Amino acid sequence: MKTEDIEPFFATLKAANPQPNTELEYTSVFELLAAVLLSAQATDVGVNKATRRLFPVAGTPQAMLDLGLDGLQGYIKTIGLYPTKARNLMQTCRILVEQHGGQVPRTREALEALPGVGRKTANVVLNVAFGQPTMAVDTHIFRVSNRTGLAPGKNPLEVEKRLLERVPAQYAVDSHHWLILLGRYVCQARKPRCWECAVAPYCDYRPKTPAS
Numbered sequence: 423m424k425t426e427d428i429e430p431f432f433a434t435l436k437a438a439n440p441q442p443n444t445e446l447e448y449t450s451v452f453e454l455l456a457a458v459l460l461s462a463q464a465t466d467v468g469v470n471k472a473t474r475r476l477f478p479v480a481g482t483p484q485a486m487l488d489l490g491l492d493g494l495q496g497y498i499k500t501i502g503l504y505p506t507k508a509r510n511l512m513q514t515c516r517i518l519v520e521q522h523g524g525q526v527p528r529t530r531e532a533l534e535a536l537p538g539v540g541r542k543t544a545n546v547v548l549n550v551a552f553g554q555p556t557m558a559v560d561t562h563i564f565r566v567s568n569r570t571g572l573a574p575g576k577n578p579l580e581v582e583k584r585l586l587e588r589v590p591a592q593y594a595v596d597s598h599h600w601l602i603l604l605g606r607y608v609c610q611a612r613k614p615r616c617w618e619c620a621v622a623p624y625c626d627y628r629p630k631t632p633a634s
Contacts, residue, residue, distance in 0.1 A: 423571035425588075427624040431572070432593040434620050435600040439584030441625055442599035444550050446470065447619075451526040452518070453477050453549040456486070458546045459511055459538045464502045472498045483515035483524050510538025542578070555594035557585045562605025563598060569609060572601075 423431070445466040448454040451474070459467045476497040480486040486494065513551045514536040518524055526547065527533055533544035545558035549618045557563070559578040563585075567573040573584035589597045616622050616630035 423572070423624060423626050428572065428588055431570075431588055431621050431624040432590060432597060432600065434624075435604065436593065438620055439528050439600065439603065442596050442603060444546070444599065447473060449477070450481060451547070452483060453481055454551055455526050455533075455536075455543075456511060458543045459514065460498060460501055461473070462507070462538075462543075468501055472501055483518040486515045487512065487519065491519075507538060513537040514539065526551065528614050541582075545582075549595065549598060553595060555586075555591075555597075557582045557589075557598050559585070559598075560602065561611075562609075563601045565611060566601050566605040566609050569614065569625075569627050570621075588631070 446457040447470045449463035480489045482524040498504045530544050542558045545556040548554040549556045559582045567581045608619050614631050
């Protein structure tokens, strides 16, 4: 994608959705962290279905610990990889209580030290909860960045670095939400919906997919 096309690309996405946000449901920073941890290789819809029951009874690290591993698994057993995620979440809650006063830390290093929290999860929390201009590169953002030519890369870290270099500062905080939603609903993996894509004029993908 040409440098001069990047600003109008994001301006168009912003005009269509001025205040984008994650589709995960949460009411606190801890609930956001837990939801993102549970969402690895799972859909936001599936995670929300489980956490709507879980968070009212275990919305803090201590409450999650009080629930116990077996109790937690009962709430999240519909989510893929739930035994591993449950262990990681319980260990994370213990660290939050013992080392951080029950609060979610605000630094990448401290977040990535939590079990089950990798770079992508840390980026989501830093961005959504704390307003930092991070790029959480999931499969949607990786695909969109490469397909459009916005930030080509061979792996998520390469794409993340290119995005940080190329996304204009005024769009940095919200950009990963716009790219996720674009990839999830329009620039889909099997057949991109180019005929209804507002940013198609700025995209390098050829040939554009017809509606039929």
